[in-house]
Amino acid sequence: MKRRNTPTKEAVLAVLANTGRAMSQDSIEQKIGIDINRATIYRVLNRFCDDGVLHKVVAEDGKQYFALCIKCDKNKKPMYHFHFRCTKCETIECLPIEVNFSLSDKYLVESVNCVLTGVCKECT
DSSP states (O other), X not given: OOOOOOHHHHHHXXXXXXXXXXXXXXXXXXXXXXXXXXXXXXXXXXXXXXXXXXEEEEOTTSOEEEEEOOSSOTTTOOSSEEEEEETTTOOEEEEEEEOOOOOOTTOOOOOOOEEEEEOOTTTO
16 A cells, blocks of 8 residues: 655654664654654654564664664565664664574464664774
8 A cells, every 4th residue: 555755754764764773763753853743753663664664673671663674675685684782872773694593384483573782883
């Protein structure tokens, strides 16, 4: 289903594209620069996830981060990959490492959440 473009969608995508890293809804709201309802931003983020424009990363503290799929060709993007969360600057970035695993045929994997936590290059 084709969705219409709105100023909120454009603003959210611009913030994520300019940072190049995954961001929390709160961080996006602070950087967006226009007055938009918090629930509207969250709804837009989840629709983008449903449409394959963004993917959601849940860190070990339960906080959700959203990453723009800019490094991935939609047809060739690794289905499962690692993310790195910096404990100092609180950013999360996609890593170009694909996760490979094998399970018995009894399991059907629908998603994987792999987050490595530490200090990024900019903060060390």
